[in-house]
Amino acid sequence: xxxxxxxxxxxFGIYGDKDSVEKTYFGLFSLQHRGQESAGIAxxxxxxxxCHTGMGTVGxxxxxxxxxxxxxxxPMAIGHVRYSTSGMSKAINSQPFLSEYSQGQVAVAHxxxxxxxxxxxxxxxxxxxxFKSTSDTEIIIHLLAKPSHVTKPDPLGHVLSHLQGAFxxxxxxxxxxxxxxxxxxxxxxxxxxxxxxAYVVASESCAFDAIEAGYIRAVEPGEIVTLCExxxxxxxxxxxxxxxxxxxxxxxxxxAKQNSRIFGDNVHEVRKKAGKALxxxxxxxxxxxxxxxDSGTSAAVGYSAQSGIPFEMGLVRSHYVGRSFIAPTQKAxxxxxxxxxxxVRDAVEGKRVVVVDDSVVRGTTTRGKxxxxxxxxxxxIHMRISCPPIRYPCFYGVDFPTKKELLANGRDLGQIAEFLxxxxxxxxxxxxxLECVSLDxxxxxxxxxxxxxxxxxxxxxxxxxMDRYQMRMFDENEYDV
Ligand code: SF4
Numbered sequence: 001x002x003x004x005x006x007x008x009x010x011x012f013g014i015y016g017d018k019d020s021v022e023k024t025y026f027g028l029f030s031l032q033h034r035g036q037e038s039a040g041i042a043x044x045x046x047x048x049x050x051c052h053t054g055m056g057t058v059g060x061x062x063x064x065x066x067x068x069x070x071x072x073x074x075p076m077a078i079g080h081v082r083y084s085t086s087g088m089s090k091a092i093n094s095q096p097f098l099s100e101y102s103q104g105q106v107a108v109a110h111x112x113x114x115x116x117x118x119x120x121x122x123x124x125x126x127x128x129x130x131f132k133s134t135s136d137t138e139i140i141i142h143l144l145a146k147p148s149h150v151t152k153p154d155p156l157g158h159v160l161s162h163l164q165g166a167f168x169x170x171x172x173x174x175x176x177x178x179x180x181x182x183x184x185x186x187x188x189x190x191x192x193x194x195x196x197x198a199y200v201v202a203s204e205s206c207a208f209d210a211i212e213a214g215y216i217r218a219v220e221p222g223e224i225v226t227l228c229e230x231x232x233x234x235x236x237x238x239x240x241x242x243x244x245x246x247x248x249x250x251x252x253x254x255x256a257k258q259n260s261r262i263f264g265d266n267v268h269e270v271r272k273k274a275g276k277a278l279x280x281x282x283x284x285x286x287x288x289x290x291x292x293x294d295s296g297t298s299a300a301v302g303y304s305a306q307s308g309i310p311f312e313m314g315l316v317r318s319h320y321v322g323r324s325f326i327a328p329t330q331k332a333x334x335x336x337x338x339x340x341x342x343x344v345r346d347a348v349e350g351k352r353v354v355v356v357d358d359s360v361v362r363g364t365t366t367r368g369k370x371x372x373x374x375x376x377x378x379x380x381i382h383m384r385i386s387c388p389p390i391r392y393p394c395f396y397g398v399d400f401p402t403k404k405e406l407l408a409n410g411r412d413l414g415q416i417a418e419f420l421x422x423x424x425x426x427x428x429x430x431x432x433x434l435e436c437v438s439l440d441x442x443x444x445x446x447x448x449x450x451x452x453x454x455x456x457x458x459x460x461x462x463x464x465x466m467d468r469y470q471m472r473m474f475d476e477n478e479y480d481v
Contacts, residue, residue: 008397009095009111010034010203011189013078013170013177015227017198021072023211024079028058030210031203033257034111035081038094042107042172043074049105049172050074053094057081076177076227078170080109083399093135096172101145103155104174110137111203112166112187113397115457120162140169156180157224157237164455166248166396168203168219176228177201183238184246184454185221186396186445188262191232192216199227204260215261221245246445246454250398252437253387254295254358265438268298273436274386274428275302275356282426283307284382287351290314292341292358292369299386300356309354314347314373337368349377356384360420361400363407367420374421383425387433388449389416395457400448 010031014020021043028039039061040053052068054061058081062068080095096107114120117136124142125131131138143149143159152158156171156178166186171178179201181189192200192208192215202208205215219225222238247263248255258268278299289309291300294317304311318340353373360366360383370381389408393400403409407416417425430449434441447453 008035008083008113008399009109010081010207011078011109011111011168011170011201012080012203012207013076013109013172013179013201013227014194015076015177015199016229017075017194017196020075020077020198021069023194023200024077025058025062025069026210027200027202027207028079028081030207030257031081032058034203034255035083038082038091039080040094040096040109041072041077041079042096042098042109043072043077044105044172044174045074046076046175049098049107049174051096051098051107053080053091053096055091055094076172078107078109078172078177080170090134093133095135095137096170097133097135097137097141099141099145101141101150102147103144103150106141106144107172108137108140109170110135110140111168111189111397112182113395114139114163114167115165115395115455116163117165136165154235154237157235160224160237170201176226178224178226179219180224180237181219181221183222183243184445185218185263186246186248186454188247188251188256188260189219190215190217190261191219191225199232201225201227204256204262206257206260209259218263244454245439245443247439247443248396248398249433249437249444249446250359250387250394250448253433255398258294258298263437263439263444270436271295271298271358271386272302272305274433275299275304276306277302277432277436278356278384278386278426278428279303279306281428281432282384284354284384284424285352286354286380286382288312288314288347289354289356290347290373291356292366293317295358296356296386299358303354303356303384307354312344312347314344314353314355315341315369316344317341337365338372341369341372343372343376345376348373350379352380352382353378354382354384355422356386358385359387359390360385360407360416361390362405363416363419370421380423381421383417383420383422385425385427388427388430390448392448392451394448395453396445396447396455398448 012027036057038055039058042051096109098107114136120139167182168187168189169180192213194213226233252270256267260267289304291297391408
């Protein structure tokens, strides 16, 4: 894993359990890999919603433990872990967002990125709306509160049909939870049930394992699922099946946890298949296969199994070092990467090493790891990457750097190998990667590799226009976690 791409957000919700808030807390812990910048829980007793959010990991935000959880204790709750799309973090953007409007209170939690958020916000500001955050999510509350929308037969469905981009959303109303997914199903969202019979929703099924809940099914693209006193209800805000899905396949390659089931497949199995395909396509004479943990591990297991080359833990990850990209200088970043990933000298010294990683973004941290392996005495280093070269930015909720900063942009394999200081590098081709998942090939978004965006985006301006917007408003108040 390179520490240059950021996941963005994990969602958890549960209705009708006496320990809903505690289970949300555990659910968020299991989704922590999706965002460590801020966390929060909103809960309702059926009449009144309360909310606690803060900067940092779940453990940090709820460091007072029982006290905060007891204060929130209610039978329905939603929770959120977050990364922003900019390097800086702002407490004001922590979710769930709690607001009050003509129809009562509502708390909103979002995973994804709305590509028309700025357009909508400009329109609402022009009519006098005041925004309290710089997040794209806040526009949803303004759309919900608009007088001409609240009188629609299905106000939420009407509002969601105005949104463009990637959105998996949870809404906590005073008396129910609503979970919705964009018509392309870009980000995952699934439904489960606890042993006691309470319904749960989460970004990934690993959150169900944490609370011993069973997986039922995914929230379908374009579906709104309501968890309420009558159980589980479903409706669609776009005609079911009218839009071809575009599930983010990068969720399988990097973001999601190995024990999760997303888009119909287990993440570990998909990564293992990718590693096997990589070994078939690009064999190499070597003594050991080592993964870049954690997201490269399953693919390395697959590469080793297919090639017969022994698997070794040549890099060990420290879970006690903070995220490298918040280190203030390049030198500090390099040191923190070294601390985070240590080389096991005995596993690589004097050996020809295959290093399996999930992806390469800028390449600077990968090069740092390569240098460390070389310094530990590796004779040869062959990189094998379990996805194609990333050449295009993501506009649907993943914070890759700009196109210019992407290592594979404008470089051929030889130049990439030279930059990374490896003896060889090979990437899994797109068609081979798509053979590792079970849905039809055209059911996945592959835009960061292919440049084919399933939802049209203004590649030249949309991402940065929002960034400028944020800086204009908050440059005085930004701070690091
Ligand atoms: Fe996922 Fe890449 Fe598509 Fe973004 S562009 S949604 S990261 S596949």
